[in-house]
Amino acid sequence: MPYHRSKQHVKLPKAYNDFFALLDSTYQYMFDGMTSDSILKITPKIYDSVRTEIGYVFQKMEKPAFAENSISDIKLISSAFLTEHIDHAFMTWEESPLLVKMSFEDFKEFVLPYRTTNEELLTNRSALKRQWNSILTYDGLEDIRKPLNRYKAFIGKCRWLNKYTKPESHAAIYDLIFPKFSMNCHSLTNWSVNILRSCGVPVVYEYTPQWKDRNSRHFWGVSPDSSGIWQPYTTPDNNLRENLESDIIQASKVYRRTFGVNKNTPYFLTSSSLEFVPKELSSPLLNDQTWRYHKTITLRMPFPENEENKVAYLCLFQGEELHPVAWGKVDKQKQEAVFEQVPLNTVFVPVYYNEDESCIIFSSPFVIRDRSTVNAFAEPLTKNKQEKIYEFVLGQENDFEQISKKNDDLKLEYIKLSPLTQSHEEMTVTRKYPEKLHLKQMQQALKNSYFVGIEGKRKDTLTFLDTAPIPYWQEVALYNDKPYRYYRFYTHDGGPIHIAEMEFLGQPKVGVSYKEPSPLPIFVPQDTNRVDQRNLYHIIGEPQAIGSYPHYVYDGDIATVGGSSRTGMDFGRPVVITHVRFVPRTADNGIVPDDEYRLYYFDGGDWKAHETKKAKFNFISFKDVPSGTVYWLRNLSNGREELPFLYENGQQKFIHTIDQ
Numbered sequence: 001m002p003y004h005r006s007k008q009h010v011k012l013p014k015a016y017n018d019f020f021a022l023l024d025s026t027y028q029y030m031f032d033g034m035t036s037d038s039i040l041k042i043t044p045k046i047y048d049s050v051r052t053e054i055g056y057v058f059q060k061m062e063k064p065a066f067a068e069n070s071i072s073d074i075k076l077i078s079s080a081f082l083t084e085h086i087d088h089a090f091m092t093w094e095e096s097p098l099l100v101k102m103s104f105e106d107f108k109e110f111v112l113p114y115r116t117t118n119e120e121l122l123t124n125r126s127a128l129k130r131q132w133n134s135i136l137t138y139d140g141l142e143d144i145r146k147p148l149n150r151y152k153a154f155i156g157k158c159r160w161l162n163k164y165t166k167p168e169s170h171a172a173i174y175d176l177i178f179p180k181f182s183m184n185c186h187s188l189t190n191w192s193v194n195i196l197r198s199c200g201v202p203v204v205y206e207y208t209p210q211w212k213d214r215n216s217r218h219f220w221g222v223s224p225d226s227s228g229i230w231q232p233y234t235t236p237d238n239n240l241r242e243n244l245e246s247d248i249i250q251a252s253k254v255y256r257r258t259f260g261v262n263k264n265t266p267y268f269l270t271s272s273s274l275e276f277v278p279k280e281l282s283s284p285l286l287n288d289q290t291w292r293y294h295k296t297i298t299l300r301m302p303f304p305e306n307e308e309n310k311v312a313y314l315c316l317f318q319g320e321e322l323h324p325v326a327w328g329k330v331d332k333q334k335q336e337a338v339f340e341q342v343p344l345n346t347v348f349v350p351v352y353y354n355e356d357e358s359c360i361i362f363s364s365p366f367v368i369r370d371r372s373t374v375n376a377f378a379e380p381l382t383k384n385k386q387e388k389i390y391e392f393v394l395g396q397e398n399d400f401e402q403i404s405k406k407n408d409d410l411k412l413e414y415i416k417l418s419p420l421t422q423s424h425e426e427m428t429v430t431r432k433y434p435e436k437l438h439l440k441q442m443q444q445a446l447k448n449s450y451f452v453g454i455e456g457k458r459k460d461t462l463t464f465l466d467t468a469p470i471p472y473w474q475e476v477a478l479y480n481d482k483p484y485r486y487y488r489f490y491t492h493d494g495g496p497i498h499i500a501e502m503e504f505l506g507q508p509k510v511g512v513s514y515k516e517p518s519p520l521p522i523f524v525p526q527d528t529n530r531v532d533q534r535n536l537y538h539i540i541g542e543p544q545a546i547g548s549y550p551h552y553v554y555d556g557d558i559a560t561v562g563g564s565s566r567t568g569m570d571f572g573r574p575v576v577i578t579h580v581r582f583v584p585r586t587a588d589n590g591i592v593p594d595d596e597y598r599l600y601y602f603d604g605g606d607w608k609a610h611e612t613k614k615a616k617f618n619f620i621s622f623k624d625v626p627s628g629t630v631y632w633l634r635n636l637s638n639g640r641e642e643l644p645f646l647y648e649n650g651q652q653k654f655i656h657t658i659d660q
Contacts, residue, residue: 001074002074003284004074004285007068009066009067009069009120010065010172011066012122012172016174019061023158023177024135026054026161036139036149036152043160051164054164054165055163058162058167064170082114088125092111097140097141097142099200106202108260109204109256115194116191116194119172122172125198126198135150136154136195136196136201137200138150141201144223144226147196147201148201148239148240149239151192151196152239155236156236159177159178159179170187175187176192185219186219189205189235192235192236193205196235204222204256204258205220205256206221206255206256206289207255208251208252208253208254208255209252209281210253210325211251212316212655212656213643215318218247220232221235222256223240230292241381245437247438248293250656251293252325252343254290255287256288257283257285257287260285261285267284275310275353276354276356277311278353290326292381293381295345296340296342297389297391297392297412298340298392299328299339299342299368299394300336300337300391302335302336302395303352304362307362309330310329311329313326313327314327314348314349315349315351316348316349317365317644319642322349324351326342337350344370344412346368346658347630347655347658348367349361361605364417364418365416366416369412370412376390390410392412394414417629419601419626419628420627423626424623425625426625427599427622428525428622429619430618433639433643433654435471436587439587443469443470445498446469446584447465447492448464449465451476451488453478453482453577454487458484469582471583471584471587472586474582474583475505476581480577483574485570485574487569488566488567488569489568491566497562497566499561499562499567500552500553500562500582500586501553501556501557501582502582503517503518503580503582504538504539504571505517505577505578506536506577507576508535508539514540515538517537520581521618522617536578538581541569541570541572543567543568543569543570547562547566549561550567554569558588590618591615591618591619591620592635592637593617594637595635595638596615597613597620599611599612599613599620600633601626602630602631602644607632612636625647627647630646631646632644633645643655
């Protein structure tokens with residue numbers, strides 16, 4: 001308990017509890033008897049006046065008050081609170097179908113703790129159960145996915161009901177029900193864990209201090225599936241493993257926030273004030289769980305002889321900064337740093353910190369690649385206990401030696417990323433940041449969508465998208481020689497179109513407005529002299545008022561997106577449209593013509609600018625680039641998202657995709 005405390009004190013007016021009760025009763029009236037999946041899908045427009053009234057009620061409420069807190073729980077929490085909590089936890093352990101087979105060791109982390117991390121202790125567990133139990137257990141507790149789906153549906157519809165509320169500050173647990181604060185995943189996970197535990201759903205809090213592909217961290221819940229294997233999900237928006245492939249799989253290191261202390265953390269290992277400990281790794285309540293998510297090894301590497309540090313760190317590249325995500329204990333006798341659960345196929349920079357917080361790189365950036373022909377590691381998220389640990393040592397000459405040779409099929413390659421100043425290459429790049437997984441999934445969902453021509457009562461399907469679109473301008477032929485006044489695009493399954501821009505092309509004719517179409521991308525030097533002799537023009541029409549934000553698809557701004565299941569154009573008279581150019585929803589992180597870019601390479605201690613160029617096409621070529629290291633392309637004109645990459649076999653390899 002001395003290591004636990006709330007970040008702040010909160011005075012939450014009673015009106016918030018009443019407001020929650022109002023939402024609950026409204027939800028029950030609207031959706032009683034419906035399945036969770038049905039509730040998640042529908043948004044009945046007939047209740048818009050109800051949503052307006054809910055917003056009006058909220059605006060009259062007194063605002064919460066906050067004050068910083070520096071006092072630990074052991075000095076604040078009463079024995080009565082702890083006694084009630086412990087009794088309730090053991091009663092839940094006995095009664096919940098999801099807990100009857102749970103061991104005492106797991107019970108102590110998944111059920112018993114009275115808090116998750118640093119949230120405000122506004123209520124006890126009995127009160128939480130009274131408030132949430134009927135909501136979560138509507139479908140029973142025999143299958144853990146059922147209460148999680150009910151929770152997901154309830155929170156989703158509360159946010160929908162609160163469309164017209166205008167919260168001006170956080171509201172502790174009630175942040176869950178307001179759309180404005182729905183992306184604060186640390187706070188939402190804290191409260192979700194407490195709520196789920198109170199209703200007999202076992203869950204713990206895990207997080208990554210840094211994504212491999214973006215400059216941010218993430219927090220999520222973990223619960224056992226029907227076979228007892230711990231599975232992640234970003235609560236309250238997902239069920240078990242729902243966002244694993246699109247999100248959580250890109251975690252770097254993964255830690256569990258425990259209630260009990262871990263003596264093998266930097267909090268206890270460092271030399272008092274002589275060593276700075278990065279904030280993300282400064283908690284004494286961390287338990288490394290990376291091996292469950294990735295292939296990992298224990299790595300031993302030489303540490304400088306004259307340094308007195310007791311802890312070293314592994315960092316990820318992210319722009320100009322290095323982000324520490326793992327620690328290793330320094331073995332003074334062997335003069336080496338020992339890092340446990342080091343993910344393979346990940347670029348790391350080894351560092352240590354001194355008392356003035358200076359970050360010192362003590363070895364070259366590296367990546368350890370798995371070249372094995374068979375999988376010696378357990379598949380991710382299939383076991384709760386690590387059965388085998390592979391330990392390797394990096395010698396003084398950077399040779400990579402296997403200490404444990406029990407598995408001859410395990411083939412690992414240590415790659416030192418240091419510029420080869422005597423070796424240069426010509427480099428052609430097409431992106432400053434990789435395609436995002438969730439956007440690629442949206443693009444894939446557009447496969448089999450189709451275009452339709454409408455003239456009078458005639459409605460003809462013209463063509464289907466037989467492949468998923470790319471995140472650039474592209475062209476599709478309609479194979480059409482008939483005039484239609486209306487042209488529409490439909491998704492095949494009624495899902496959102498996620499189209500950023502669309503242009504309808506045809507031959508120019510008298511009485512029809514037209515202009516030059518947006519150019520198609522050019523990715524390689526041999527296509528720079530390409531000439532389009534088809535005489536196609538962008539035919540101008542009037543966007544049809546169908547779906548949400550219909551004008552976004554035709555406003556000339558690639559950053560705005562149409563989100564309904566269809567879009568269409570009215571040309572005022574029948575016209576022959578033969579081709580369509582469009583861009584799906586995209587983060588626009590490819591090379592943009594006329595933007596200025598600068599290429600950097602890492603020289604072992606810092607980023608060095610190599611060359612600055614203005615793009616003419618959708619690629620840029622650089623000459624005489626030192627080979628063998630890590631590179632970083634900056635757009636000096638627009639955008640913020642950038643990620644370092646390797647350059648192998650004439651292609652960019654962003655550092656989070658090394659194993660692909």
